[in-house]
Amino acid sequence: MKVTAVDPFALALDLRSGALQPYTSRTQRHLSDMRGAFRDGAALEDLVRGGDPLVYEVLQYDLPEETGQLICCTTVLYPGTVGAEYYMTKGHYHLVRETAEIYLGLSGQGYLLLMTEDGRSWAEPLGPGTVAYVPPAWAHRSVNVGEEPLVFFAVYPGQAGHDYGTIERTGFAQRVLRGPQGPVLA
Ligand code: M6P
Ligand code: ZN
16 A cells, blocks of 8 residues: 655644644634525524624644545534524535544533434534544534533544535434523434
8 A cells, every 4th residue: 555654743732722733724614604504594694794703613734635644633613503503513424435533522512413324313422531433424513512612633534535515415314402401402
């Protein structure tokens, strides 16, 4: 197998804020980047007009996107709702379905939602110290149900790739809504 030679390295991860030093890319997603994801499209447009808040950001140390490498990143998902629906990530399958991922929760409280193309769905609570396994072929999206940022660290195979299109077409099997007694899975 041919794999790009990379020197060993170590990064500094702040276990509370998720700050990763150094990082090489920072992806920021505002609500306007998430049209179609939330149930209440009119509420989303109101919030976009009101200043288009930042929903989450991903700090990553980029490596060659190839078999043999492991890529790690941290996600900071801010608290908030669109209508009754908690802020969440876009969510994706891996382009190469035969690849898994590990999440390590650092701070905040939320859920990791998962689903398969043949109709299974799953929700795992995600908080400080949670190690969650995303098996091959499971789409994954995280949701912040707390009052502070939901922060987690993730590791996935270099060749995995992100398939957002399938979820844009099918939506996600479950939604997490703010109910009178707290979060409700719908
Ligand atoms: C995790 C990983 C990343 C992903 C990020 C945000 O950190 O799964 O690969 O980019 O969450 O999720 P999404 O790409 O679905 O917006
Ligand atoms: Zn992934």
